[in-house]
Amino acid sequence: MATLRDVARLAGVSVTTASRVLNGTDRDHPVSDVARAAVSEAAATLGYRRSAAARALKNGHSHLIGVISADILDPYFAEMTRGIEIAAAQAGYVTVVANANRDPFQERSRFQALREHGAAGIIFCGSDIEGAPGTAELAREVNRALKEGTPVISLAPRSFASTTIVVDNEATAYDITVHLLTQGHEDIAFVGGLPGLAAAEMRIAGYRRAMYEHGKLPRVTGHHGMNQVTGHAATEALLAEPSIPDALICTNDESAIGALAAIWHAGLRIPDDIAIAGIGGTDTGRVFDLTSIELPLGELGRLAVECIVNPAAGVPSPPGYSIREGRTT
Amino acid sequence: MATLRDVARLAGVSVTTASRVLNGTDRDHPVSDVARAAVSEAAATLGYRRSAAARALKNGHSHLIGVISADILDPYFAEMTRGIEIAAAQAGYVTVVANANRDPFQERSRFQALREHGAAGIIFCGSDIEGAPGTAELAREVNRALKEGTPVISLAPRSFASTTIVVDNEATAYDITVHLLTQGHEDIAFVGGLPGLAAAEMRIAGYRRAMYEHGKLPRVTGHHGMNQVTGHAATEALLAEPSIPDALICTNDESAIGALAAIWHAGLRIPDDIAIAGIGGTDTGRVFDLTSIELPLGELGRLAVECIVNPAAGVPSPPGYSIREGRTT
DNA sequence: TTGTACGCGTTATCAG
DNA sequence: CTGATAACGCGTACAA
Numbered sequence: 001m002a003t004l005r006d007v008a009r010l011a012g013v014s015v016t017t018a019s020r021v022l023n024g025t026d027r028d029h030p031v032s033d034v035a036r037a038a039v040s041e042a043a044a045t046l047g048y049r050r051s052a053a054a055r056a057l058k059n060g061h062s063h064l065i066g067v068i069s070a071d072i073l074d075p076y077f078a079e080m081t082r083g084i085e086i087a088a089a090q091a092g093y094v095t096v097v098a099n100a101n102r103d104p105f106q107e108r109s110r111f112q113a114l115r116e117h118g119a120a121g122i123i124f125c126g127s128d129i130e131g132a133p134g135t136a137e138l139a140r141e142v143n144r145a146l147k148e149g150t151p152v153i154s155l156a157p158r159s160f161a162s163t164t165i166v167v168d169n170e171a172t173a174y175d176i177t178v179h180l181l182t183q184g185h186e187d188i189a190f191v192g193g194l195p196g197l198a199a200a201e202m203r204i205a206g207y208r209r210a211m212y213e214h215g216k217l218p219r220v221t222g223h224h225g226m227n228q229v230t231g232h233a234a235t236e237a238l239l240a241e242p243s244i245p246d247a248l249i250c251t252n253d254e255s256a257i258g259a260l261a262a263i264w265h266a267g268l269r270i271p272d273d274i275a276i277a278g279i280g281g282t283d284t285g286r287v288f289d290l291t292s293i294e295l296p297l298g299e300l301g302r303l304a305v306e307c308i309v310n311p312a313a314g315v316p317s318p319p320g321y322s323i324r325e326g327r328t329t
Numbered sequence: 330m331a332t333l334r335d336v337a338r339l340a341g342v343s344v345t346t347a348s349r350v351l352n353g354t355d356r357d358h359p360v361s362d363v364a365r366a367a368v369s370e371a372a373a374t375l376g377y378r379r380s381a382a383a384r385a386l387k388n389g390h391s392h393l394i395g396v397i398s399a400d401i402l403d404p405y406f407a408e409m410t411r412g413i414e415i416a417a418a419q420a421g422y423v424t425v426v427a428n429a430n431r432d433p434f435q436e437r438s439r440f441q442a443l444r445e446h447g448a449a450g451i452i453f454c455g456s457d458i459e460g461a462p463g464t465a466e467l468a469r470e471v472n473r474a475l476k477e478g479t480p481v482i483s484l485a486p487r488s489f490a491s492t493t494i495v496v497d498n499e500a501t502a503y504d505i506t507v508h509l510l511t512q513g514h515e516d517i518a519f520v521g522g523l524p525g526l527a528a529a530e531m532r533i534a535g536y537r538r539a540m541y542e543h544g545k546l547p548r549v550t551g552h553h554g555m556n557q558v559t560g561h562a563a564t565e566a567l568l569a570e571p572s573i574p575d576a577l578i579c580t581n582d583e584s585a586i587g588a589l590a591a592i593w594h595a596g597l598r599i600p601d602d603i604a605i606a607g608i609g610g611t612d613t614g615r616v617f618d619l620t621s622i623e624l625p626l627g628e629l630g631r632l633a634v635e636c637i638v639n640p641a642a643g644v645p646s647p648p649g650y651s652i653r654e655g656r657t658t
Numbered sequence: 659t660t661g662t663a664c665g666c667g668t669t670a671t672c673a674g
Numbered sequence: 675c676t677g678a679t680a681a682c683g684c685g686t687a688c689a690a
Contacts, residue, residue: 001477003667014677019669030675047473052446053391054667056382057682064425064446072411073612078402085401085428094442096393097426099414113423117381117393144376148330228616261616264593265656283402284613287557287590327594332683343661348685358686359659383683386666 002046011035011042018042022050056118061150063093065308066114070102070126074227075282076252076297077125080155083301084123091309093120102126102197104134108141115145121308123301127156127198135159151311153304157198165303165318169199172293172321173206176277177249179291179323181214185247185275189219191234191259192226192251200226200251203279207249219245226251231258239266246274247329253280256290260328275329281321289326296321331375340364340371347371351379385447390479392422394637395443399431399455399485403556404611405581405626406454409484412630413452420638422449431455431526433463437470444474450637452630456485456527464488480640482633486527494632494647498528501622501650502535505606506578508620508652510543514576514604518548520563520588521555521580529555529580532608536578548574555580560587568595575603576658582609585619589657604658610650618655625650 008018013035020026021039031039042048056062065088069077085095096119098110107124114122122145128135139160142152152162157169180188190207193200204220211218222234231250235258238244250256256278263274270276278285281294296319303316337347342364349355350368360368371377385391394417398406414424425448427439436453443451451474457464468489471481481491486498502519509517519536522529533549540547551563560579564587567573579585585607592603599605607614610623625648632645 001667004669005667015668016670016677016679017675020676023669025669032675035676049441049445051386051667053382053385054682055669057380057386057666057684058668058670060682062382062446072414073404073407075402075404078407081426082401082428085426089427089439094425094427094439094446096423097410097414098418098423099411110418110423112378116378117391117423228612232616257613258616261618265618283557284586287561287587289590289594330683333685334683344684345661345686346659349660352685354685361659364660380683383666384685386668386682387684387686389666 002048004048004050006046007039007042007048010046011038013039022048060118061120062118064096064114064117064119065093065305066119066122067095067097068100068107068110068114068122068124069097070100071227072097072099074254075284076254076280079282079297080125080301083298084305086298087302087305091305093305093309102129104128104132104138108134108138111138111141111145115150119150121151121153123304124152124154124158124162125156128158129194130159130196130198132196151308153307155300155304157202159198163307163315165300165307165316167295167318167321169202170206170209172279172295173203173249174210175323176279176293177207177210180247180249180275180277180329181210181216183329186216187243187245188216188247188249189221189238189245190249190251191222191238192231192255193220193223194226195223197226203251222255225255227254228258228261231255232262233258235259235262236266239263239268244274248274248276250276250278253278253282253285253290253292256292257284257288260288260290271327271329277329281324289328291326291329292324294322294324331377333377333379335375336368336371336377339375340367342368351377389447390449391447393425393443393446393448394422394634395448395451396424396426397429397436397439397443397451397453398426399429401426401428403583404613405583405609408611408626409454409630412627413634415627416631416634420634422634422638431458433457433461433467437463437467440467440470440474444479448479450480450482452633452637453481453483453487453491454485457487458523459488459525459527461525480637482636484629484633486531488527492636492644494629494636494645496624496647496650498531499535499538501608501624502532502578503539505608505622505652506536506539509576509578509604509606509658510539510545512658515545516548516572516574517545517576517578518550518567518574519578519580520551520567521560521584522549522552523555524552526555532580551584554584556583557587557590560584561591562587564588564591565595568592568597573603577603577605579605579607582607582611582614582619582621585621586613586617589617589619600656600658606658610653618657620655620658621653623651623653
């Protein structure tokens with residue numbers, strides 16, 4: 001690999017000058033046109049590539065943005081990650097993605113790895129499970145990072161201290177429930193979630209509040225997963241029960257798609273026999289024309305990157321959401 | 330940040346000894362138990378974290394594995410990425426994911442960024458489009474990397490030289506087509522693809538071969554996309570035509586899911602009115618019990634990591650695939 | 659078994 | 675406008 005030294009030598013200038021040209025630092029440290037040209041040409045013929053490692057060592061941090069995702073397969077987080085990646089690339093950063101399976105220990109080890117690599121900032125996608133073992137250790141680690149000046153952003157409710165950019169989960173579930181209630185649905189069940197998972201519990205709380213306010217009895221089922229497979233299984237079980245609800249609100253679009261498949265397999269009609277609504281706003285939801293809360297997933301990712309790249313700008317207020325009325329209700 | 334020096338000083342040993350303990354290099358360079366204990370304790374109390382930048386600078390390459398994905402939102406590539414991430418983490422590497430939108434220019438700039446970061450290896454997910462502008466420049470860059478010893482692995486057919494781990498696309502399409510033909514389907518259409526996209530064209534070729542061999546006329550439609558949205562649109566258009574096929578083979582599971590939604594929306598029955606098959610083997614396909622070619626996506630990712638982490642082992646032969654018989658045919 | 663000292667490629671500082 | 679030089683944190687050849 002050609003180094004800055006090599007370029008400087010070939011161009012007949014000092015490494016300092018070469019560095020200035022190659023970094024556009026010739027604003028405050030002017031460089032003659034001849035020198036600039038010579039350096040550029042030398043760099044081109046040598047195929048010079050700068051060393052991110054050396055720069056990171058010198059600067060104390062790299063141009064890496066870390067993402068710790070609860071599940072990189074889940075389109076919900078994938079959308080966020082995509083938003084992050086696009087914004088990061090525009091700002092000249094690269095995105096390091098780590099999968100953590102909602103396990104605090106894995107989150108911590110990934111967090112540490114990211115810090116070892118001098119990440120400019122770390123973004124958490126996915127909320128945490130209350131009282132899960134390892135939570136305290138993770139929190140301590142996050143605090144240290146914060147203290148040392150590494151921005152940590154959470155795109156979901158989190159029990160540790162960090163910049164948080166998140167839409168109101170309780171409100172989204174409340175709104176979609178009221179929406180179905182207003183449409184005349186009576187017996188609405190809530191499908192999906194994970195015990196202690198903050199975002200999921202908040203959604204259930206919103207659902208409950210809406211139901212109580214309308215004098216209906218809430219019914220929560222399939223509280224053991226947040227993906228298509230668990231949504232499918234939970235709905236299959238639900239359909240086997242004596243009394244079948246006339247509408248389903250699912251903890252996320254993924255669960256809703258699973259529910260849709262189950263209902264379709266059972267030979268029931270949507271929405272005539274059972275209506276379905278989700279929360280999320282992913283492409284799959286749109287393809288099935290799912291009634292859902294449309295969350296600005298990619299935008300959330302963009303805002304998180306903003307926070308890291310330009311910390312001075314302060315914490316942006318989370319964007320709003322809207323109800324998308326599909327043909328599943 | 331505490332440095333190795335700090336740890337060594339607190340432990341009352343030299344940096345060498347500290348380094349040996351902290352890296353497990355005390356195989357060939359034995360360290361006394363007292364020293365080892367002292368170092369470990371010092372590291373713990375200081376909250377020592379090693380600097381990946383310094384190590385990368387020293388070693389000439391980092392423990393980063395780069396992934397250039399055609400579309401990080403596509404579950405097909407997301408599955409691969411997940412396989413990569415898991416295998417990489419096990420080997421002590423972190424995964425850098427870049428989105429390239431099948432654009433050679435974007436691929437090249439991401440490739441360069443990854444190289445600047447001293448990636449130990451770079452994996453391409455997604456094949457390329459024949460004759461697309463920028464292809465030559467990308468190829469040149471890849472060649473340079475190869476020459477300099479950076480492994481480049483492609484998990485899809487690619488026009489540049491690189492280690493390639495890929496299942497036989499032509500054969501998968503041929504097999505699934507024969508499968509449907511054998512089931513008695515007569516008028517089978519092929520949905521999806523992208524002009525010039527290697528993987529897609531090979532699948533179409535396999536479909537054509539099977540059809541010709543059975544004396545049927547091939548019909549390719551919706552040759553303008555590989556995702557749910559395009560699959561949905563293509564199928565909608567198809568259903569509006571005077572003659573409707575009795576089965577659809579889709580270029581991938583994503584297209585198939587889109588097709589399924591369109592058929593469902595049109596009020597037709599699956600598989601009685603139209604059968605559907607995909608190629609892929611993603612979770613969404615399984616949830617809808619889609620008949621499909623089950624590709625070992627995660628395994629492909631694992632193998633790619635293997636190549637990078639342990640280059641001496643040589644190129645693994647690509648794993649096989651199987652037909653999964655669902656209820657959509 | 660332990661330690662000394664150098665250099666990896668860059669950039670900030672300071673001196674011309 | 676230009677350049678010499680000193681770190682940044684680590685690993686390792688070499689010496690003891």
